[in-house]
Amino acid sequence: MTYRRLDDPERLDALLRTGLGASPDPAFDRFTQIVRTVLRVPVALVSLVDDERQVFPGAFGLGEPWFGRRQTPLSHSFCQHVVTTAAPLVISDARTDPRVAGNLAITDLSVVGYAGMPLTDADGFVLGSLCAIDTAPREWTEAELALLADLAAACSDSLRLRIATRLAHRGEDSARARERVADANLDRSQVLLRASVALARTVTVADVSAAVRELVTGTLDPDYVGVSLVEAGHISLRSGADLPAPVAARWERYRGTARTPSALAVATGAPVLLRDLAAVAERAPDALATFREMGWQSAASVPLPGPHGPIGALTFAWKEPFTLDDVERAVLAALAGYVGQAIRRADYLYSREQVAELLQQSMLTDLPEAAPFELAARYEPAARGEYVGGDWYDAVAVDPGELALVVGDVTGHDMRAAAHMGQLRSMLRAYVVDRHEPPSALLRRLDNxxxxxxxxxxxTAVLAYVRSEEGGGHRLQWANAGHPAPLLLEADGTVTTLTGRDTLLGYHRHTPRTNHTSVLSPGSTVLMFTDGLIETRHDDLDERKLQLRRVLSGLAGVPLPDLLDEVYRRLAGDDHEDDVALLALRTPGP
Structure with missing residues (x-):
C-alpha cells in the first residue's frame, strides 16, 4: 500500500483553499445529520486533517468539550489513517484493532465502531474523512458502507465546489459574475446533495428513476426522464411506466447498435446532446418517430458508469429546443455517477434478496400431515436485514399420532445466521428421526x-413431542433451552405459560436438561414462537408478554392460520426489529 504524508505541502495548500476550520458550517453539518440518520449512529463527522490536528466543520452527536472546540489533536484521530492510505477505514471494534491501538479517541471520545470514507479535492488530494462512529462494537454491512461512500462522494463534490467558488470570487472583477458563479454552484451542490440522499434510499431501478425525476423538477424540468440498461448486447428500457404503453413496448428491449440517444451514449461512453429535432434526425434517426409522437424537441443522454464500462444511460427529453450550459452538463455527469452507483446497489440488493428468499424457502420445509392434530406455521423476516435469518420452526411426524415440534433462534438475521441455523436444524431433525429419546436427551446431543x-x-430452542394417549387424550412433553416459553390456549380462552427453561445451547457439554409434561385438553392450542414477536427496543418485555396472552385468549377456536395472522398483526406488525417464527398445534375438539 502507498502511504501519503500528512504534511505534503500541496495537500495542505488544498486544505487552506477550502476556507474551512474548527467552526461549524451548515452545509457540512447537514451531511453529518444525514449520516447519523441513515446509518443510525450516535456520532458523525466531516473531518479535515492537517499535519497537527483534525477539525470538524461538520459534526453531529459529538460530546463536550469536543463539540465546542470542533477539533482534536492527531492523538485522537482515526481519520488520519484514511488520509495516509487514501482508502476507506472500517473498524468493527477499535479496542481490539491493531491499526488504532493506543489511539486516545477510544477512551476520551468512546470511539469503538468506526467507518470513514475519503474526502478528496479535484486534484485527488485526500483532505479528510466523512465518518460514522458507534460507541459499541459494530459490524458494518456492505449496504451501509455503500451509503456512506455515496454521501462521501457528494461531500467531496461540495468541497470542490467550495474551492472553485472561492477561486472564482478571487479572480472575478464583476460582482454580477461572482453572483452568477455562486448561484450556479449552489444550485448544483444542492441538486447533488439531494441526489446523494434520495438515491441512497432507493432499492429498485424504478425507485432510482422516480428519484431522478423528482430531483430535476424545478431545475432542468425535462418532460421525460428515462433509465436504460445494457443486457447482453441489447438496451433494456427500465422506465417504461412513464410512457404510453405502445411506446414503452416498442423500446422495451432493442439492439445496442440502434441509433437512439441511449444506445449512442452507451456505445461511445460520452454524453449525447441533441439540442433540437434536426440534431435528433442527424445523430439518432431511429428515435425520430418517437420524438415526433411524444412532442419532444430535444434530448440529452449520459452514460451510467460501471466498473467495466457503461452499464446503461440516463436520458432526458424536452418539448422545446434545449441547450445545456457547462454547469448543467456537470450536474448531469455527476448525477449519472450517482445513478450508476444506485443501480448497481439495487441489482446487488435484488440478487441478495433472491438468494436469501431461496435459502429461507429451502430451510423452512412444508409442514407434515398432522392428523388428528391441526398444524400451522408462519415465518416473517426482520423489517431490516437480508429477508432471511436465524429463526426457524420444524415439525416431524415421528409415529402415527405423534409429532415432534421445534422452534429455535440463532442470533442474527442475515444469511450467515440462516446458514448456521440450517446446520443446527438439520442435526436436530436427524436426532428426532433416528433417536426415539425424550426432548431433553436430544437437546443434550445437540449441545455436545x-x-x-x-x-x-x-x-435457543424448544423441542416438544405431542402424543395421542390411549383412551383419546393427548400429552405434551417438552424441553426448553433458553427460549421464550410456549403458551397453551384452552378451548375456553384460558392461557397458560408452559414454564421450565434451561440454559442456552452450545455453552457446555452434557448440560443438564429437564423434561416437562402437560395434558392437552380437547380443542386446546399450543403456540411456540421466537423472541422477535415480543421483544422490542422500547417496550417493557413483561407488558408485551401480557399483551400476547390477552390477544391469544380471544382467539380460541379461530382457525390456526387466522390465529397466527392475528397474533403477528397485533404483536409484530410490518416493522418488527427481529425475525419472527410461529408454530401452532391444536388438538381435536370434544
Missing part, C-alpha cells in the same frame, strides 16, 4: 455436537 464443532453462537 455444537461443543465438538467449536460452535459458541448463542442459540
Amino acid at each position: 455436537a455444537m461443543h465438538e464443532l467449536g460452535d459458541r453462537t448463542p442459540t
Whole structure:
C-alpha cells in the first residue's frame, strides 16, 4: 500500500483553499445529520486533517468539550489513517484493532465502531474523512458502507465546489459574475446533495428513476426522464411506466447498435446532446418517430458508469429546443455517477434478496400431515436485514399420532445466521428421526455436537413431542433451552405459560436438561414462537408478554392460520426489529 504524508505541502495548500476550520458550517453539518440518520449512529463527522490536528466543520452527536472546540489533536484521530492510505477505514471494534491501538479517541471520545470514507479535492488530494462512529462494537454491512461512500462522494463534490467558488470570487472583477458563479454552484451542490440522499434510499431501478425525476423538477424540468440498461448486447428500457404503453413496448428491449440517444451514449461512453429535432434526425434517426409522437424537441443522454464500462444511460427529453450550459452538463455527469452507483446497489440488493428468499424457502420445509392434530406455521423476516435469518420452526411426524415440534433462534438475521441455523436444524431433525429419546436427551446431543464443532453462537430452542394417549387424550412433553416459553390456549380462552427453561445451547457439554409434561385438553392450542414477536427496543418485555396472552385468549377456536395472522398483526406488525417464527398445534375438539 502507498502511504501519503500528512504534511505534503500541496495537500495542505488544498486544505487552506477550502476556507474551512474548527467552526461549524451548515452545509457540512447537514451531511453529518444525514449520516447519523441513515446509518443510525450516535456520532458523525466531516473531518479535515492537517499535519497537527483534525477539525470538524461538520459534526453531529459529538460530546463536550469536543463539540465546542470542533477539533482534536492527531492523538485522537482515526481519520488520519484514511488520509495516509487514501482508502476507506472500517473498524468493527477499535479496542481490539491493531491499526488504532493506543489511539486516545477510544477512551476520551468512546470511539469503538468506526467507518470513514475519503474526502478528496479535484486534484485527488485526500483532505479528510466523512465518518460514522458507534460507541459499541459494530459490524458494518456492505449496504451501509455503500451509503456512506455515496454521501462521501457528494461531500467531496461540495468541497470542490467550495474551492472553485472561492477561486472564482478571487479572480472575478464583476460582482454580477461572482453572483452568477455562486448561484450556479449552489444550485448544483444542492441538486447533488439531494441526489446523494434520495438515491441512497432507493432499492429498485424504478425507485432510482422516480428519484431522478423528482430531483430535476424545478431545475432542468425535462418532460421525460428515462433509465436504460445494457443486457447482453441489447438496451433494456427500465422506465417504461412513464410512457404510453405502445411506446414503452416498442423500446422495451432493442439492439445496442440502434441509433437512439441511449444506445449512442452507451456505445461511445460520452454524453449525447441533441439540442433540437434536426440534431435528433442527424445523430439518432431511429428515435425520430418517437420524438415526433411524444412532442419532444430535444434530448440529452449520459452514460451510467460501471466498473467495466457503461452499464446503461440516463436520458432526458424536452418539448422545446434545449441547450445545456457547462454547469448543467456537470450536474448531469455527476448525477449519472450517482445513478450508476444506485443501480448497481439495487441489482446487488435484488440478487441478495433472491438468494436469501431461496435459502429461507429451502430451510423452512412444508409442514407434515398432522392428523388428528391441526398444524400451522408462519415465518416473517426482520423489517431490516437480508429477508432471511436465524429463526426457524420444524415439525416431524415421528409415529402415527405423534409429532415432534421445534422452534429455535440463532442470533442474527442475515444469511450467515440462516446458514448456521440450517446446520443446527438439520442435526436436530436427524436426532428426532433416528433417536426415539425424550426432548431433553436430544437437546443434550445437540449441545455436545455444537461443543465438538467449536460452535459458541448463542442459540435457543424448544423441542416438544405431542402424543395421542390411549383412551383419546393427548400429552405434551417438552424441553426448553433458553427460549421464550410456549403458551397453551384452552378451548375456553384460558392461557397458560408452559414454564421450565434451561440454559442456552452450545455453552457446555452434557448440560443438564429437564423434561416437562402437560395434558392437552380437547380443542386446546399450543403456540411456540421466537423472541422477535415480543421483544422490542422500547417496550417493557413483561407488558408485551401480557399483551400476547390477552390477544391469544380471544382467539380460541379461530382457525390456526387466522390465529397466527392475528397474533403477528397485533404483536409484530410490518416493522418488527427481529425475525419472527410461529408454530401452532391444536388438538381435536370434544
